[in-house]
Amino acid sequence: MVQREKISITLCLWVVAMAFFIQPLYAQQPVLFDPHETFKSMSYPPDDLYRTANGRPGVGYWQNKADYKIVGSFDTLSRVFSAKMIVTYTNNSPHDLHEIWIGLAQNRFRKDSRASALTPINGSRFGIQEYTEGFVFDRVSVPGKSRSQLAKAAYELMNDQLKIDLPNTLKPSKSVTLSLNYHFTLPVKGSDFMGVMPSLNGSIYQISSWFPRVVVYDNIKGWNTNAGYYVEPGKLDYSINVPSEMIVQGTGSLVNPREVLTKLQYDRLMTAAKSDTTVQIRRPEEINLSTAKSPGSRSIWHFKADNAGDAIFAISKAFIWDAVKVNIPGKAPALAMSLYPMESNFAVWQESAQSMKKILENYSKLWGAYPYATAVNIGGLVTGIAGPGACFLYYKSNGMANGVWPILNHELGHNWFNIMVAGNGRHGWMVEGLNSFINHVNGEQLKRQTAFEMPDAVQWLTKAKPGQTAATPAELVTYNNFALLSYMKPAIAINLLRTQVLGAERFDPAFRGFIADWKFKHPMPSDFFRYMESATGEDLSWFWQSWFMNDWRLDQSLTEVAYVDNRSEKGINIKLLNKGKMVMPVVVEVIEFNGNINRVKLPAEIWQKGPEWVFHYPSTTTVISVKIDPDQRLPDQDYSNNTWQGNSVRKSVPAGVTAKKIVEQYLHAVGGRNKAMKVFTADLEYFKLVDEVEYVLIRTVNEGQYDTEIRLSSLPYPLHKYTTKESDVRYRQMGTQMELNTTQKKSIQQMCQLFPELQLLESDMQLEETIQNINGTDVYVLHLDRGKPGERKCYYEVSSGLKVKEVYLGAEDFNLLYSSLDIAEYKPVNGLLLPHTLILKRAGENIVMLKKKQFKLTIN
Known part of the structure; x- marks a missing residue:
C-alpha cells in the first residue's frame, strides 16, 4: 500500500496582529476549467414506456426469460462434461423473434477462437493457456410440427456464438423450448475462472461457463452478441452425475441431500441451517473415509435456483465442508458454506464460513436482502470469480488485500452487482466499480481490510496518466487501465458521491432504491445517473461529466488569505481557484491560535460562474492555517497549493x-x-x-x-x-x-x-x-x-x-x-x-x- 502523507499543523498561542498574504501559486500554468463545459447538462435517451426519465423501469418495461433444465455427467479421468439441456425461452418483448442467439463461453479455448487470438504473447490472467474443442454439440433441436415433437435445428456456429434459426416466428408473450445435447473437456488451466487443481486427497475440479447460455435481448441493442458478462435471470434446475465419493457444491440449493450425503452429514447440514456457530459437515479426519455405495458407483447431485441465468460449481473428494446460518432481514435465513482442501491456509479458511455470514448479513442490511437460499465459497486454483450464490477463491489465500476476507467480500458482493442488478458487463464500472464501492463500505463498517484502501486508491488516481474514461466499453480498456477504470476510479467516485457530495443520509436510500427497482433487471448507465438525480433532487451532470464521461482532473487551490482591513478580529477572506476541468465540493479547514478548528463545506456549484471563488470566514483571532481538502479525500493533482500557513517572507x-x-x-x-x-x-x-x-x-x-x-x-x-x-x-x-x-x-x-x-x-x-x-x-x-x-x-x-x-x-x-x-x-x-x-x-x-x-x- 502507498504510504499516506499528512501535513502537520501547529496550533500557536499568541496573537500576531498583522495581515498575511501568499503569492498566487503556479500562476504560469493555464486554468483549464470552463463552467459551460463542466456544468452542461447530460444528454440522456428520450423517456419512453420502457425506461423513465427518473431512472426507473417504465410501465412497459420488458425482459425476456430463459429457464434451464440440465442433466449433466462428469468423467473425472477424461475431464469430459456431457449434458442434455432444455431451455425454455419466453419472448416478453413486443417484437417477433426469428432466431435465438446462444453464447458459448467454452469456445474461447478453441485454437481458432477470438479469445485465443487476443491473448497477449506474454500471456494474461484471463488469456488462453490451454486449447480444447470447446462445446461439441451432439444434437440441437427445436419444436417440430407438434409440441411433443423435436426436430433438428438449423443453426450456425460463429466463433463463441450459436445462432439458432427458429422454424416458426416466436411471437410476443410466447415461449419456445430448445434442446441441446453437448459435451466439452474441462481445461486444466482455464483462464483463471475454471480448471483442475491436484490436491493431497484428490483433484479439485472448478467448473464455470459450463452450459450454452441464451444471449440477452433488450430494448437497447436487441441481441447483445459479443457482450461482456450479461445474464438473463431465470429458473435453473441442474443435476450432476459424479463418482459417489465426490462432493459437489455450487450455485443453488441441494434438492436431494438425503440421497448424496451420509446420515451424519445430512444431520449436520440440518443443524447448520439453524446455527449461528459454524458446523463442520465434513471434518478433516473424515476426508479419506469412503462414502461410495459400491466400487465405481455414482451419485447425482441435484440443485435448483431462481433468478440464476448462470451457475458455477466444483467437484472433489478432498473437501472439508463448513456451514453456518445467515440471518437475512425480512426473509428466511440463508445457509453459507465454505469448502476447501486440507493444504489450504487452514486457520484462515476455518473462519471463512463466519466471514461469509458477516459479509452477507451486512450487505443485506445496507443494500437489500441477499436473494438466494445458499451461498457457497470453494477453495481451489482459481484466484477469485463469482456466480449466482457461489464463488471460487484461491486455496492459499491468506491475509492482507489478497486474503480470504477481502476476496470473499468482493466476490459475494457480485450477488448485488451484477447478478441481482444484472447490468451489461461492457459497462465495467457498473459491474466491478459499483461492487468495489459496496466492498469498501462493508469493510469500513465491519472494520476489515478490503482489496484496496480508499486513500491509497485516491493517491493512485492522482498519479495516473491521462487517457481513457470510466465509460470506455470494457473490451476497449487497455490492460494497464483495467484495474483503475473498472474497479478503483468508479469506486472512488461513488464513495465521494456518498461522503462528499450527497452525504450517506441522502445517498443510501437512493442507492438502495436503485437496487430494489432494478432487481434482476437490466439497467443502463443512464438509468443509474437519472435515478440518483431523481431520488436525491440534485442535478449531478457535473459529477457524471467529471468522473465517468471524461477523464478530467481535479486541481483546486488556495490563492489568497487576507484579514479584513488588516485586522485579525474582523475575520479573513479566502480566495479559491479551480484550475482543472473537474469540479468537486470544497472542504476548507481553518485553525485559529485559540485552538478553534472549524470546517466550511462549499458545494460544487460555487464554480458555476467561473474558476475563482472568494468567501469570508468569521475568525476572531490570528489564523494559524487554512487548508482545503484537509483529509486528502479528493484526487487533487497538486496538494502543495492546498495549504496556507503564513507568509513566506523572511x-x-x-x-x-x-x-x-x-x-x-x-x-x-x-x-x-x-x-x-x-x-x-x-x-x-x-x-x-x-x-x-x-x-x-x-x-x-x-x-x-x-x-x-x-x-x-x-x-x-x-x-x-x-x-x-x-x-x-x-x-x-x-x-x-x-x-x-x-x-x-x-x-x-x-x-x-x-x-x-x-x-x-x-x-x-x-x-x-x-x-x-x-x-x-x-x-x-x-x-x-x-x-x-x-x-x-x-x-x-x-x-x-x-x-x-x-x-x-x-x-x-x-x-x-x-x-x-x-x-x-x-x-x-x-x-x-x-x-x-x-x-x-x-x-x-x-x-x-x-x-x-x-x-x-x-x-x-
Whole structure:
C-alpha cells in the first residue's frame, strides 16, 4: 500500500496582529476549467414506456426469460462434461423473434477462437493457456410440427456464438423450448475462472461457463452478441452425475441431500441451517473415509435456483465442508458454506464460513436482502470469480488485500452487482466499480481490510496518466487501465458521491432504491445517473461529466488569505481557484491560535460562474492555517497549493539576538530556569481516541530518570518505551531491547526530557540568520548539532519565546521517539507552562494529534 502523507499543523498561542498574504501559486500554468463545459447538462435517451426519465423501469418495461433444465455427467479421468439441456425461452418483448442467439463461453479455448487470438504473447490472467474443442454439440433441436415433437435445428456456429434459426416466428408473450445435447473437456488451466487443481486427497475440479447460455435481448441493442458478462435471470434446475465419493457444491440449493450425503452429514447440514456457530459437515479426519455405495458407483447431485441465468460449481473428494446460518432481514435465513482442501491456509479458511455470514448479513442490511437460499465459497486454483450464490477463491489465500476476507467480500458482493442488478458487463464500472464501492463500505463498517484502501486508491488516481474514461466499453480498456477504470476510479467516485457530495443520509436510500427497482433487471448507465438525480433532487451532470464521461482532473487551490482591513478580529477572506476541468465540493479547514478548528463545506456549484471563488470566514483571532481538502479525500493533482500557513517572507534576525539568548528566553517563558531544574516528579499523559482504542503518550520523571512510553489501551504492554538517566539510554520495542548507537542515544536523551534546553551547550547550537513565518507565526530557527548526525531544528516563537516545533533532519530513524513534534496550547501547571497539545510524527507512521489527559507535577 502507498504510504499516506499528512501535513502537520501547529496550533500557536499568541496573537500576531498583522495581515498575511501568499503569492498566487503556479500562476504560469493555464486554468483549464470552463463552467459551460463542466456544468452542461447530460444528454440522456428520450423517456419512453420502457425506461423513465427518473431512472426507473417504465410501465412497459420488458425482459425476456430463459429457464434451464440440465442433466449433466462428469468423467473425472477424461475431464469430459456431457449434458442434455432444455431451455425454455419466453419472448416478453413486443417484437417477433426469428432466431435465438446462444453464447458459448467454452469456445474461447478453441485454437481458432477470438479469445485465443487476443491473448497477449506474454500471456494474461484471463488469456488462453490451454486449447480444447470447446462445446461439441451432439444434437440441437427445436419444436417440430407438434409440441411433443423435436426436430433438428438449423443453426450456425460463429466463433463463441450459436445462432439458432427458429422454424416458426416466436411471437410476443410466447415461449419456445430448445434442446441441446453437448459435451466439452474441462481445461486444466482455464483462464483463471475454471480448471483442475491436484490436491493431497484428490483433484479439485472448478467448473464455470459450463452450459450454452441464451444471449440477452433488450430494448437497447436487441441481441447483445459479443457482450461482456450479461445474464438473463431465470429458473435453473441442474443435476450432476459424479463418482459417489465426490462432493459437489455450487450455485443453488441441494434438492436431494438425503440421497448424496451420509446420515451424519445430512444431520449436520440440518443443524447448520439453524446455527449461528459454524458446523463442520465434513471434518478433516473424515476426508479419506469412503462414502461410495459400491466400487465405481455414482451419485447425482441435484440443485435448483431462481433468478440464476448462470451457475458455477466444483467437484472433489478432498473437501472439508463448513456451514453456518445467515440471518437475512425480512426473509428466511440463508445457509453459507465454505469448502476447501486440507493444504489450504487452514486457520484462515476455518473462519471463512463466519466471514461469509458477516459479509452477507451486512450487505443485506445496507443494500437489500441477499436473494438466494445458499451461498457457497470453494477453495481451489482459481484466484477469485463469482456466480449466482457461489464463488471460487484461491486455496492459499491468506491475509492482507489478497486474503480470504477481502476476496470473499468482493466476490459475494457480485450477488448485488451484477447478478441481482444484472447490468451489461461492457459497462465495467457498473459491474466491478459499483461492487468495489459496496466492498469498501462493508469493510469500513465491519472494520476489515478490503482489496484496496480508499486513500491509497485516491493517491493512485492522482498519479495516473491521462487517457481513457470510466465509460470506455470494457473490451476497449487497455490492460494497464483495467484495474483503475473498472474497479478503483468508479469506486472512488461513488464513495465521494456518498461522503462528499450527497452525504450517506441522502445517498443510501437512493442507492438502495436503485437496487430494489432494478432487481434482476437490466439497467443502463443512464438509468443509474437519472435515478440518483431523481431520488436525491440534485442535478449531478457535473459529477457524471467529471468522473465517468471524461477523464478530467481535479486541481483546486488556495490563492489568497487576507484579514479584513488588516485586522485579525474582523475575520479573513479566502480566495479559491479551480484550475482543472473537474469540479468537486470544497472542504476548507481553518485553525485559529485559540485552538478553534472549524470546517466550511462549499458545494460544487460555487464554480458555476467561473474558476475563482472568494468567501469570508468569521475568525476572531490570528489564523494559524487554512487548508482545503484537509483529509486528502479528493484526487487533487497538486496538494502543495492546498495549504496556507503564513507568509513566506523572511526577516533578518535583529542584532544582538543569539542562540543562547533564545534558549534563555524560552526557559524564562515556561517559568524560569531555576523552577524547570527543580522538577522532582512528573507524570504527563497525552492521548488520542481512535476507534475506541486510546493511543497514549506517557512522560514520567522520577529523581532524574525520564521514562517515555507509547501505548495502546488494547495492549497490556507498551509499543515503545524509552528510559534515560544521565548517560544511560535504553529503548524497548514491543518488549524487545533495541541496540542504539551514540547518535541515537544523544537524540533520545534530549527528546525524552521535559526541558532539554536545560542541557544544551552553546557549542551545539547555531541560529539561522532570518526569522521565518510558520503557521502564521514569526519564529527563530535554532539548529542543534548542525552538519552532524542527529541534527535537529527547533522553532521558537519570536513574541513569546515558546518552542512551537522540533524537526529531526537525519534519515528516517525508526528507533527515535519522533521525527517531528509540534507543540501547542501551553498552560500553567504548578507554575510551569506545559504544552497541552502535541502533534507527533514517528518515522514510517502517520501523524497523531495528542491532547492532555492528566498531568501531575511536583517541584522541590
